[in-house]
Amino acid sequence: MIPSILHYQNREEQALDLSEIVSRELQAALDTNGRATLAVPGGTTPGAFLTALSLARLDWSKVAVMLTDERFVPESSDRSNTRLLRETLLQNDAAAAKLLPFYAEADEPEDVMATLTAGIAEHLPPDVCVLGMGEDMHTASLFPGADRLSEALSPNAPPLLPMRAPGAPEPRLTLSAPVLRASGSLHILITGSGKQEALEKAMQDGPEEEAPIRAILNAPSAVTVHYAD
Ligand SMILES: O=C1O[C@H](COP(=O)(O)O)[C@@H](O)[C@H](O)[C@H]1O
Numbered sequence: 001m002i003p004s005i006l007h008y009q010n011r012e013e014q015a016l017d018l019s020e021i022v023s024r025e026l027q028a029a030l031d032t033n034g035r036a037t038l039a040v041p042g043g044t045t046p047g048a049f050l051t052a053l054s055l056a057r058l059d060w061s062k063v064a065v066m067l068t069d070e071r072f073v074p075e076s077s078d079r080s081n082t083r084l085l086r087e088t089l090l091q092n093d094a095a096a097a098k099l100l101p102f103y104a105e106a107d108e109p110e111d112v113m114a115t116l117t118a119g120i121a122e123h124l125p126p127d128v129c130v131l132g133m134g135e136d137m138h139t140a141s142l143f144p145g146a147d148r149l150s151e152a153l154s155p156n157a158p159p160l161l162p163m164r165a166p167g168a169p170e171p172r173l174t175l176s177a178p179v180l181r182a183s184g185s186l187h188i189l190i191t192g193s194g195k196q197e198a199l200e201k202a203m204q205d206g207p208e209e210e211a212p213i214r215a216i217l218n219a220p221s222a223v224t225v226h227y228a229d
Helices: 011-033 047-053 081-087 092-096 109-123 149-153 177-181 193-202
Strands: 004-007 036-040 063-067 069-071 128-131 160-163 172-175 185-191 223-228
Touching: 011 036, 011 047, 011 128, 011 185, 011 223, 047 081, 063 081, 063 109, 069 081, 109 160, 109 172, 149 160, 185 193, 193 223
Parallel strands: 004 223, 036 063, 036 128, 128 185, 185 223
Antiparallel strands: 069 172, 160 172
């Protein structure tokens, strides 16, 4: 399926418009199911969007929030995606949302995988999923060259996997491709010309292992790319 691509005048407009779209989709899920699940990315791009979304007038007490992926670091680290969520989305009205943890203290992610997977099981697949993308065409923590990438891209992948990749300084936990692809709606949030070029490359035919974002671009659900310079 070819994604819809929305070009915004600037990053502020991108953050506000995407937050309105996601808010509407969450409300629709609440109307239908009485609850909703939202998956959001970490990293450097989504802060303004997450803060804008925290102001949405929703019954956040019925919304479960999870990350698309996490670095295996405690919240005291400024590399923690959970910390980003607490400082941005889980403020204002959205402070009432239920955060589904993607980190627990342990030596290795494998030690806590069963517990963290059990915590998200009843909330999958997400009703709404917003993903980031790197210039290397990774999304969530599905990195080219990562140790368990083939498994995470396969249709039978478990929902949550540990992942180690050459360019990633710490181990990761990531939602797998089949769970991400099964989301009710999919949004890709990107900024800057480097990511625009990476997206154009990923939209050409080729293996998902080389450009894991292709697993999302080819998803059966509607995919919208939100781009600003
Ligand atoms: O490491 C990560 O990278 C991607 C992209 O991050 P950005 O800093 O380029 O915005 C992000 O989507 C992912 O959630 C994060 O863990």
